[in-house]
Amino acid sequence: MAHLNLATQFVQMLAGALLLISFAMLAERRSRRLLILLVWQGAVLVASTLLVASTAHLTHLFYSAALTLVLKVCVLPWILFRLMRKLGIERDNEPLVNLPTLMLVGLGLVIFAFGLAQPVSALATTVLRDTLGIALAVILLSFLMILARRKAFTQVIGFLSLENGLFFAATSTTYGMPMVVELGMALDLLVAVFIFGIFFFHIREQFDSLDLDQLESLKED
Amino acid sequence: MEILLVLGCPLLGAMLLAVVGAKRYAAEVSVAISLATLLAAAALVLRIIHGGSMTALHEEFFIDPFNVFLVALTALVGFTTSVFSRPYMRIEAEHGRLTPGRLRLYHSMYQLFMAAMLLALTTNNMGFLWVSMEMATLSTVLLVSLYRTRASVEAAWKYFILCGVGIALALFGTALLYAAAESVLGGEGMNALLWTHLNAVKGQLEPRVMGLAFVFLLVGYGTKVGLAPLHNWLPDAHAEGPTPVSAVLSGLLLNVALYAVIRCKILADGALHSTLPGHMLMSFGLLSTVLASFFLWRQRDIKRLFAYSSIEHMGIITFAFGMGGPIANFAALLHMTMHSLTKSAIFFAAGHATQLSGTQRMDKIRGLLAIHPSVGWGLMLGGLAILGMPPFGVFTSEYLVLITAMRDHPWATPILLGALAVAFAAIFSRLQPMVFGDTDDRPLPHTPALVPVFIHLGIVLMMGVYIPPALAEWYRLAARLIAG
C-alpha cells in the first residue's frame, strides 16, 4: 500500500466516489435528483479517464474521455431533462420498499463483485487494476436498481448507470476498448436513449403513467 | 467485395425505405432489396466454396464455412419473409391496425435489422459483434411495439430492458476478453479483439480470465438466444410483434445470438483446456428445453406457443453444441437451419390463421382447412415438421443429437426424450382442432403469400430425405471448424 503513487490513489478515490454515487442512486426517490446523480457519475468517470489518460500517456483515452463528457454529461442528461419536463415527472416520488434490505443486498453484491474480480485484477497491468471490483460492483448495483424499481424513468437511469459501470470496467482492465468499438457503443447508447424517450410516450399513452406496476398483463402464470 | 454488397444492400435499403416506406410500392421495394441481398449472399457463398475462408478490409471481416452458411440462411429467410410480409402487412393496414407512417417504420427497420444481423455474422471484431447485436435489438424493439397496444408496448419494454441488460453483461465479457488478449497480443492497435487473431493464440490466453469472460458472454448473448432462465422476453416479443417480425426474430436473431456464443465458446475451449464451456452450454440447453416444453402446455396464444417451441429448439441446439465433436456440431448446424426454416414457415401460416379468425387465441381458431386449405396445410405440415416427424429434416437433426447424446452423455437422453415427448403432445393437441373442425370465418381480402411457407417446408422435407453431398460436405467443414 505504501508505494502506491498519487495518481493511483486519486483514481481509487474516484472509483470510491463512483460506488458511493451508485449507492446514493439506489436510495434516491426523486427522478430529478436521480438524474443529477447520473450526471455526477458521468463527471467522475470523465475525471478518472482523464487522469488515467494523462498518467499513462494514452491519446485515445483522451478522446474517449471527451466522448464521455459530451455524451454522458451533456447530451444524454439534457435529453432526459427535456423528457422529464415534457412528461411532467420532475417531482415524481417513488415509494421504496425496504430500503435497508436493498442496501444490504447491495453490500453483498459489492463483496461478490470484489471476489469475482480478484483473478482478473491480479492479471491486469493498468494503474487501475484494483478498481475492476468497483466497476463490477457499479454494474451489479445498477442491475439491482433496474430490478428493484418500478418506474420506467428510473429503470432507464439504471440502464445508463450500468453503461457507466461498463465503461469504467473497460478502462480499468485494459485502458478502454479500441476507439472504433467505443464509437459504435456510443452510437448504440444514443439511439437507445432516443428509443427510451419514444417509449416513455408510448407507455404513458397506453397506461396513463410511467408506473411499471401496470405492465404485468403478460405474465406467465 | 461481396461482403460490402451483402451489408450495403440492406443498409441502403433501410435508408431508402425510410424515405419511401409509406408509399404503396414500399413492400415491393423491400422485396427487391432482400432479393439483392440474397443474390449477394449467394455470390459470397460461391466465393467461399471456391476460395475457402477469407478475411477482408484490414481483417475487419472474416468469412468461413461456419458463418457463410448462416449468412446464406439469413439472407434466404430475410427474402422469403419480405415476400410474405407484402400481403400480410397490407391486410393488417386494411384492418386498421397500422398507419402508413408505421409501415414506413416497419420496412425501414426491417432492413436495418437484416443489416445488423449480417454485420454480426460477418464481422471479425468481437467489439463490433457486440455493437451489431445491440443494433439488432434496437432496430427490432420498435417493431415489437408496432401496434401500440398495451400488450405490445409492455412486451417491447420487457424485451428492451432484459436484452439491454443481458447484452451489457456480454460487453463486460468482451472487455475481459480484450484484457486477456491484450496481454498476449499486445495492447496497441485493434488486433486484440479480432477473432482470427484471438483464435490463433487461444491456447495462451489466461484461463481464469477467459473462464470469467465466457460466463459473462454466455449469459449475455444467451439472453438473446432465449436460454432459460433469461428467456422471459422472448414469448412476449414474439407474440405481440407483427408476424413477420416474429418470424425473423425466431428464425434468425436467435441463430445469430447463438452464433456469437459459439464463436466465444471456440476461444474459451482453446484457452481453458477443459470441458467446462461445453458443460455450461449443455446445462443451459437442457434446462431451456425442459422448461420450455412444460411451459408449452400453458399457452393459449398461438404465437406464444411457437415462441416457447423456439426456446425449446434453441435449447436442443445449444445442448448439441455443448456436447461438441463433429457429429454433434453437424447435428446442431443442421438443426439450426431446419429450425429457422420451419419456424418461420409456421409463423407465416400462423400469421394468416390469426388474420382469418381475427384473434391469436387458439381456442378461437378453428377449421382452417375448411376456410383456407393452404393455410391449414401449411400450419399442419409445419407443426409436424417442427415436432420432429419423419421424413422432415428436423427429425434427422434431432435423431443425430439424440444418438450422440446416447453415446457420450447417456444420462441426458431420457431427459431430452421426455421433453420432446411433452412438447409433441402439447403442440399436437393444440394444432389438431385448429386445423380441422368447423368455422364461420370469412376469407381474407388479399391472397395470402403462402409460397414462402411451402418453399421452406419443401427444403426441410428435402433435407430430411436427402442432403445433397455438397451441402453435407459444407456442414461437415463447418462442424470441424467449431470443434477446433
Next chain:
Amino acid sequence: MSAAAYAWQLGECVLAIALAPLFAGWVGQCRAWLQNRSAPPLWQPYRVLRKLFHKDVALATHASWLFRSAPYVVFATMVVAAAIIPSVTTDLPLARVADAIALVGVFATGRVFMSLAAMDVGTAFGSMGARREMMIGFLTEPALLMVLFSAFMAFGSTALPRVVEAVLRQPHIMLHPSLFFAAVAFVMVLLAENARLPVDNPTTHLELTMIHESMTLEYSGRHLALIEWAAWLKLFNYACIGFTLFMPWGVAVHGAGPGLLVLAIGALIAKLVVAGAALALLESITAKLRLFRAPEFLTMAFLLAVLGLLVHLLLEV
C-alpha cells in the same frame, strides 16, 4: 509529560467550552441568512445562557436527585469528550487515557443520563423524547463506531492524536476511498446525534416531531442553561471529531511551540466557520424526515460506514 502539555490540555477544554456557543450561534446565523431571515447576533447563545443562569430553577414535585444531577453530568461528559479530541494540539495527556472507542462511551453516558432525567418526572413528553433519543442513539452508535473503525483501519491507530499525526506525516492517506464513505456516513451520524435536520429540527417546538426539545421541557434556570450548553458542546465536539478524521491540517503536533499553537487555534476557527456554513447549507436544502424514516436514514449511514470498511479491506490492503 510537561507542565505545558497539562496547561494546553486545560486550555483546550476552556477553549471548547467558550467556543461551543459561538459555533452554535454561527450556524444559526448562517441558516437565517440562507433562509432570508434577519439573523440573530452571533453571541445570541451567550445571552441565552446569561438569561437562564439568572433565572431561578423550578423543580417538579416528583423530581429526584437524578433529575437535578443530570445537567451537571451531561455537561461534564461533554467537557471530558472535548478534552480527548485533539482539536488544537495532539499533545494531550488525557487523550492517552482514552481512545476514540472510549469517546463513544462517554457520549453514551451523557445520553443515558439525559434520557433517565427526562423520564424521571414522568411527563408524557419527557418519556416520549427519551424513547426517541434512545432509538436514535441505538442506531447511531454502531454507525459511529463503524466510521471510526474504517478511519482507524486506514490510519492504523485508535487513538485520535495518532490519527492526526499519521495524516500529517503522509497527507495522501486522505485519498483513500474508504474515508470517502466514512465521511459521508459521519456527516449523517452528526446530523442525527445533534438533533439537526433531517432527523430533528433544532428550531421548532412542534411537539409531535421533536426529540431533543421534548426531553428538556421540564428543565429551567441554570439546569436548562447547562443542558443547552452541553448540546452546543456536543455539536462542537462532533465537528472536531470530523476535523480530526477528515481534515486534521493545522493541528499542532507533539512538541510544537506557542506560535504554532496559536496558529492551530486560528486553523480551528477557520474550519469551524467553514463547517458551520456547510452545516447550515445542508440543513437548508434538506427536508425533515418523518420520524419512522429516521431508522432508514441511520441504517444507510451504518451501511455506508460498513461499505467504507469493506472497500478498505478489499482495495487498500
